[in-house]
Amino acid sequence: MTKVTMTVNGKSVSGEVEGRTLLVDFLRDAQRLTGTHVGCDTSQCGACTVHVDGLQVKSCTMFALEADGATVTTIEGMGNADGTMSALQASFQEHHGLQCGFCTPGMIMAASSLLKVNPKPTEAEIRHHLEGNICRCTGYHNIVKAIMAASGQDVSAIAAE
Amino acid sequence: MPKDHGIGASPKRREDVRFLTGKGQYTDDINLHGQTYVHFLRSDVAHGIIKSIDTSAAENMPGVVRIFTGADFEGVGGLPCGWQITDRHGQPMQEPGHPVLARGKVRHVGDPIAAIIAETKEQARDAAEAIELDIEELPAVVDMVSALAPDAPKVHDELTSNLCYDWGFVEENKAAVDEAFEKAAHVTTLELINNRLVANPMEPRVAVGDYNQANDESTLYTTSQNPHVIRLLMGAFVLGIPEHKLRVVAPDVGGGFGTKIFHYAEEAFVTFASRQIRRPVKWTSTRSEAFMSDAHGRDHKTKIELALDADNNFMAIRTDTYANMGAYLSTFAPSVPTWLHGTLMAGNYKTPLIYVNVKAVFTNTVPVDAYRGAGRPEATFQLERLVDKAARELGVDPIALRRQNFITQFPYATPVAVEYDTGDYIATMDRMEEIMDLSGFEARRKASEAKGKWRGLGVNCYIEACGIAPSNLVGQLGARAGLYDAATVRVNATGSISVMVGAHSHGQGHETTFPQVIAEMIGIDESQVDIVHGDSSKIPFGMGTYGSRSLAVCGSAMVRAAEKVIRKAKKIAAHLLEASEADIELKDGKFSVAGTDKECAWGDVTLAAYVPHNYPLEDIEPGLEETAFYDPANFTYPSGAYACEVEVDPETGKVTIEKFAAADDFGNVVNPMIVEGQVHGGIAQGIGQALLEAAVYDENGQLQSASYMDYAMPRADDVPFYIVDHSCCTPCTHNPLGVKGCGEAGAIGSPPAVVNAVIDALASGGKNVPHIDMPLTPHRVWKAINQ
Numbered sequence: 001m002t003k004v005t006m007t008v009n010g011k012s013v014s015g016e017v018e019g020r021t022l023l024v025d026f027l028r029d030a031q032r033l034t035g036t037h038v039g040c041d042t043s044q045c046g047a048c049t050v051h052v053d054g055l056q057v058k059s060c061t062m063f064a065l066e067a068d069g070a071t072v073t074t075i076e077g078m079g080n081a082d083g084t085m086s087a088l089q090a091s092f093q094e095h096h097g098l099q100c101g102f103c104t105p106g107m108i109m110a111a112s113s114l115l116k117v118n119p120k121p122t123e124a125e126i127r128h129h130l131e132g133n134i135c136r137c138t139g140y141h142n143i144v145k146a147i148m149a150a151s152g153q154d155v156s157a158i159a160a161e
Numbered sequence: 162m163p164k165d166h167g168i169g170a171s172p173k174r175r176e177d178v179r180f181l182t183g184k185g186q187y188t189d190d191i192n193l194h195g196q197t198y199v200h201f202l203r204s205d206v207a208h209g210i211i212k213s214i215d216t217s218a219a220e221n222m223p224g225v226v227r228i229f230t231g232a233d234f235e236g237v238g239g240l241p242c243g244w245q246i247t248d249r250h251g252q253p254m255q256e257p258g259h260p261v262l263a264r265g266k267v268r269h270v271g272d273p274i275a276a277i278i279a280e281t282k283e284q285a286r287d288a289a290e291a292i293e294l295d296i297e298e299l300p301a302v303v304d305m306v307s308a309l310a311p312d313a314p315k316v317h318d319e320l321t322s323n324l325c326y327d328w329g330f331v332e333e334n335k336a337a338v339d340e341a342f343e344k345a346a347h348v349t350t351l352e353l354i355n356n357r358l359v360a361n362p363m364e365p366r367v368a369v370g371d372y373n374q375a376n377d378e379s380t381l382y383t384t385s386q387n388p389h390v391i392r393l394l395m396g397a398f399v400l401g402i403p404e405h406k407l408r409v410v411a412p413d414v415g416g417g418f419g420t421k422i423f424h425y426a427e428e429a430f431v432t433f434a435s436r437q438i439r440r441p442v443k444w445t446s447t448r449s450e451a452f453m454s455d456a457h458g459r460d461h462k463t464k465i466e467l468a469l470d471a472d473n474n475f476m477a478i479r480t481d482t483y484a485n486m487g488a489y490l491s492t493f494a495p496s497v498p499t500w501l502h503g504t505l506m507a508g509n510y511k512t513p514l515i516y517v518n519v520k521a522v523f524t525n526t527v528p529v530d531a532y533r534g535a536g537r538p539e540a541t542f543q544l545e546r547l548v549d550k551a552a553r554e555l556g557v558d559p560i561a562l563r564r565q566n567f568i569t570q571f572p573y574a575t576p577v578a579v580e581y582d583t584g585d586y587i588a589t590m591d592r593m594e595e596i597m598d599l600s601g602f603e604a605r606r607k608a609s610e611a612k613g614k615w616r617g618l619g620v621n622c623y624i625e626a627c628g629i630a631p632s633n634l635v636g637q638l639g640a641r642a643g644l645y646d647a648a649t650v651r652v653n654a655t656g657s658i659s660v661m662v663g664a665h666s667h668g669q670g671h672e673t674t675f676p677q678v679i680a681e682m683i684g685i686d687e688s689q690v691d692i693v694h695g696d697s698s699k700i701p702f703g704m705g706t707y708g709s710r711s712l713a714v715c716g717s718a719m720v721r722a723a724e725k726v727i728r729k730a731k732k733i734a735a736h737l738l739e740a741s742e743a744d745i746e747l748k749d750g751k752f753s754v755a756g757t758d759k760e761c762a763w764g765d766v767t768l769a770a771y772v773p774h775n776y777p778l779e780d781i782e783p784g785l786e787e788t789a790f791y792d793p794a795n796f797t798y799p800s801g802a803y804a805c806e807v808e809v810d811p812e813t814g815k816v817t818i819e820k821f822a823a824a825d826d827f828g829n830v831v832n833p834m835i836v837e838g839q840v841h842g843g844i845a846q847g848i849g850q851a852l853l854e855a856a857v858y859d860e861n862g863q864l865q866s867a868s869y870m871d872y873a874m875p876r877a878d879d880v881p882f883y884i885v886d887h888s889c890c891t892p893c894t895h896n897p898l899g900v901k902g903c904g905e906a907g908a909i910g911s912p913p914a915v916v917n918a919v920i921d922a923l924a925s926g927g928k929n930v931p932h933i934d935m936p937l938t939p940h941r942v943w944k945a946i947n948q
Contacts (some may be wrong), residue, residue: 034190035183037415039363041863044869047363085181093177095786098837100668101180102363102415110354123882130877134869135415136363137668138522138909139845140877142838158882 008033017064023057026064026097027074035075035105043098046133049106050074056113058132060132071093075105078112088112088150095155097146098120099137106133120151163833168638168898169683171834174673176666185413188367188384188408193441196369197226197948199431199445201286202275202292204267205454207301207525207623207862208314211265212277215293224284226252229276229430230839231264235630237433240424241398242490245639246499246521249329254521254604257317258324259489261399261426267296268488268882269525270864271453274429278442301862305462305483308522316523325486325495326523330503334576338516341477345468349551354934355539357460357485357856360532362435362667364415365446370431374439378406382434385411386665387705390642392697393928394424394492397912400433404697406485407432411695414667419531420455420709421491421667427454452867457856458532460485461498465543467512467551475566477514478506480543485519487528494530499627500638501536501708507575508544508799509586509622510566515576524860531707533846533908544940545621545913550921550931559917560620562589568682571601571891581798586622587935593620593802593824596884598921605806605819606825614808616819621803621913627902628713628797628893645792647702650722651680652730653786655769656764658690660682660722663703663942665695668842669904671711675719677831679900682723684749685763699708701788709902712831713797713893718922719764721789729781733766736777789871797901801825805914809922814943816852816919822884823910826899828892840885843907849875850908850916855936873936 005014008031015030024055027033036059039047048059051073058080079085085093088111089114096103107130114129121129126144137144164170179185216228240259247253263272275292279285316323325428338704341342342348353889365453369382379402385391396407413595414421431442453645468477478719484498504516534541536929567586574580595601602618609616629635632643649661658679659753665672676690693699703715707778727747734752735742744755753760770785806820830836853873857865894900912935919937923930923946930945 020283032192033183033186034187037364038445039190039415040446040869042868042870044874045363045448049183059260061287063353075181075926081184085178089181093173096174096834098177098180099441099670099842100363100416100870101176101185101413102187103404104180105183124878127878134363134876136361136846136874137842138838139841139843139875139883140880141841142879144882 002065005099006067006069007071009073012027019063019065021064022060024059025061027059033074037102037105039102043136046110047076047103048130049109049133051109051113056075056110058076075108076106088115091150095142095146095149097138097142103133103135107135107143115151123148137155166687168831169675169831172671172673172677172678174660174812175668176672177339181225187364187413188382189367189445191369191382192369193369196443197278197280197438198279198285199272199276199280199434200282200289201427201445202262202277202289204263204270204274205272206296206298208299209267209296210299211263211274212295212297215243216275218276219288219291220292222288225279225282225288226280229434230274230318231260231262234261237261238399240426241394242431242495243492243641244496245641246326246328246495246652247639248326249332253494254326254909255320256490257320261318261429269864271527272488273426276434278434278438299912300692301526301662303526303858303860303862305522305524305671305863309520309523309636316525318326322628323523325523328499328519330517331577333349334453334514335516337393338477338479338514338587340930341514342466342468342479342483342649342750343391345476347469347555349547349554350464351543351547351550351932352464353460353543353546353571353932355459355542356465356850356854356935358854359856360418360420360455360458360460361874362418362421363719365444365448365451366421366425366427367684368428368431369441369443371441372433372435372439378408379432380408380410382410382412383428384414386417386667386707387934388695388697389663390705391424391428395432399429408698412663414665417667419534419707422705431663434648436710440543440656447520448869450886451646452872452922453527454865456491456528457487458529459539460529462538463543465547467547468832469551473555473557473562473565474911475510478512480506480517482519483524484519486521486523487526488523489528491528491530494528496640497531497536502540504577504579505537505540505624505626506577507932508541509568509624513576517577522936533843534905535708537905538909538912541623541909542913546916546932549798549917556625559944560590563622579796581907582795582894585889585891586800588932589800589824589826590622590802592886592889593804593822596824597804597820597822597887599804601743609808615811615922615926617807617809617920617925619805619914619917619919619921620802620909621917623803623906623910624798624800625905625909626796627709627799627905628793628896629708629710630796631794642704643792644704646723646789647790648715648719648789649701649786650719650726651768652726654768656685656689656767659693660690660719662694662715662719663700663705664711665706669706669711669839670753670832674712674832674835675716675941678716678720679723683747683763709904712898712900713815713896713902714791714793716898717791717793717896718791721791722787725789726785727886729785730766731778732781733769735763737761737765737769737775748832794895797828797896799827799901799906801906801910803914805918806923807915807918809919809942811926811946814939814946816937816942817914818881821881823886825903825906826885826889827887827893828890828905829899830887831900833887836887837885839903840907841883843885843905844911845880847876847911848880848915851912851935851937853879853936
């Protein structure tokens with residue numbers, strides 16, 4: 001067992017981990033940050049997406065040891081300082097961008113990462129960016145719409161709500 | 162002007178906040194004091210005799226608490242099947258046992274053999290590798306037709322063959338159907354495969370068993386669409402635990418799509434093992450395990466024929482289907498290719514004679530059961546592909562051929578035993594043509610041609626049977642359960658309301674929509690109403706959520722319970738207002754006396770019910786809480802018309818969906834936003850089936866597509882924005898809300914539209930291909946072009 005220390009959602013945390021402990025297991029089991037989900041075992045579904053040092057990472061592809069000293073943000077750290085939801089989170093609610101909610105934390109982490117580098121992505125750019133995040137409920141329609149709306153684009157012409 | 166509250170409004174979902182902030186409480190988020198972890202050692206061969214299991218080395222591995230094998234389940238029941246089919250000859254189906262852990266033989270890759278309980282999940286996994294297993298591999302049966310050959314290896318030695326049942330429907334019509342085919346002016350024949358799918362809710366299954374020695378109670382936390390059904394099946398048939406000592410909780414559940422209806426071995430195991438070791442036992446499925454242990458869907462092989470007269474009227478339909486059951490009978494498996502499929506073969510058309518034959522077959526594959534639509538997508542796909550092929554053969558417009566044969570009078574009794582109460586198939590077709598801008602298609606086709614692409618248009622209709630189901634009817638058809646639902650409306654002293662519902666929400670948004678109904682009935686704000694679901698200890702009873710039944714059946718129970726509450730509240734109001742009960746009206750949350758200005762508020766009445774100082778105690782009891790069970794009089798029959806436009810790249814065979822429209826008739830709609838979301842998701846799953854998804858076995862029974870690397874799930878860039886519309890509305894005639902159900906429509910209506918569109922695209926490129934089996938991968942389409 002090895003000790004790791006990292007900053008998670010602004011708070012310094014540490015714990016003993018095995019070499020094989022994945023970052024996602026450290027977050028879920030040791031830190032009880034259960035908003036980060038595990039939907040597969042081949043790094044395809046993206047439900048475990050977090051930010052490590054500002055970059056979008058699937059936390060099932062990274063050992064906890066590799067995150068030693070890193071700054072990690074999970075879905076629990078994505079709200080506004082006053083506890084309200086961020087504009088992106090609120091847009092997902094506004095446009096019904098989630099149903100069962102299981103892929104949602106990963107979607108928010110992926111989408112916020114996109115908007116950081118591309119503040120007004122096109123529909124095609126959004127769909128391309130979400131290639132690593134699978135949703136089985138929404139058919140992606142309202143996820144794409146919610147991200148476009150969160151970036152300030154007019155989505156009223158997009159069919160149906 | 163859209164409504165801003167109550168029925169027909171689209172308030173934002175209240176459940177979203179917890180999901181968007183990481184505060185959801187899914188089963189894997191539950192961790193109990195003293196919890197252990199179980200890992201299942203599963204068969205890596207499809208068929209074999211278990212010669213020996215040596216667990217001695219594994220038992221001495223670090224952290225191991227106990228190892229169970231099939232031998233530990235002596236005297237414990239097997240997993241029950243909830244539906245018995247009677248075959249063409251009046252005999253019951255062959256029904257093999259389904260042990261919790263394999264005994265004697267393994268019958269599919271993924272069949273659990275041993276369960277290792279340890280202090281950590283890693284230790285359990287490590288110890289599994291130390292188990293010495295000797296399995297004598299037997300030849301496997303994978304293909305359904307060869308499984309029925311006289312010399313085929315038997316999946317279950319105690320059965321006479323691999324045939325579960327040979328079902329004919331309606332058997333008495335068979336001769337008349339055959340005769341109609343002999344007289345037909347034209348017969349269209351189509352052979353097709355409805356590809357095997359894996360439901361793949363994003364949350365893998367999880368089960369936590371917790372036995373409390375102090376009161377001899379067991380609790381199972383599980384990823385289920387129907388916790389009461391699990392309590393019933395597991396308690397009564399597997400473990401022998403009475404209901405009052407067994408609590409089943411399904412908290413937030415990350416999608417179901419049918420595959421979380423069924424009672425699974427892992428649920429029974431953790432409940433059983435927790436009683437044995439006196440500690441909580443937790444199992445979390447990996448996605449790889451999910452592929453080889455979640456019940457799969459579809460997997461039909463069908464020959465269907467349509468007889469037409471000289472005027473292109475449909476005269477008769479005849480089908481011959483093989484349906485894969487897999488290695489064991491999953492909970493509702495036998496009902497899917499029969500009563501949920503054969504009864505839908507009339508579709509939207511007035512075909513007077515129909516005969517459906519289904520042979521259900523055991524194979525060395527994962528059990529197959531209901532997946533979104535369950536039998537109805539299979540019926541719709543074959544019928545709507547067939548009608549399209551007929552139109553092409555006859556040289557007539559496929560929409561005109563459909564319109565000519567539409568059922569237009571309701572109620573309509575089909576020749577396959579169901580009676581459609583309402584519908585307007587012309588209206589949905591009209592609406593589809595409008596929202597799809599069908600008149601602009603030729604111009605779009607030319608634009609595609611200019612880019613070197615072939616554009617195709619596919620249309621189809623669908624009908625489905627939802628709101629499952631009248632208990633007396635399904636009882637006659639072999640169901641071993643009633644299919645009513647229940648709700649309790651508990652009005653608190655201050656007027657707020659908790660509604661305990663037997664339906665379970667795992668993405669459908671019940672926490673938002675059910676309160677809309679109650680709020681509308683009473684005239685109070687929706688925020689005054691909360692839904693309680695998913696816990697057998699808090700809810701009177703319920704059959705759960707599947708078959709698009711939640712609002713039509715459980716919602717109706719809730720309405721009935723609320724009506725009882727309102728009746729009692731009116732009695733209280735009459736007393737408070739010193740008026741006759743018959744004169745009391747409830748509107749906007751206020752009771753008033755007709756023709757006077759006397760009124761009192763909802764909260765005054767509810768407070769009086771709990772503080773009955775001035776109260777008609779001689780007539781009614783204090784308190785304000787009512788329960789209702791609702792058993793539907795009929796199925797509900799949503800219907801619609803779908804259209805898809807594709808572009809095919811003739812160089813590569815790649816298909817892209819360019820435009821997709823769905824015009825549905827769901828009857829009345831409570832929350833349009835949520836209904837549209839359900840349709841979006843269904844369409845994506847249908848497009849997935851049509852273009853991407855397939856569970857593929859090799860000839861040895863190895864599942865080749867057992868991860869997201871190999872099983873192609875639809876991703877954001879595989880699908881377009883969809884045009885959806887539900888403005889056509891013929892309300893259901895037999896439930897109080899006039900609702901029909903919308904959860905499965907998209908998955909039922911979309912696969913034929915996609916395939917019809919690809920066939921049309923190929924035709925526009927000069928390639929007249931009668932059919933391509935799903936999924937229409939670039940390879941298959943390219944092959945069809947270049948044959």
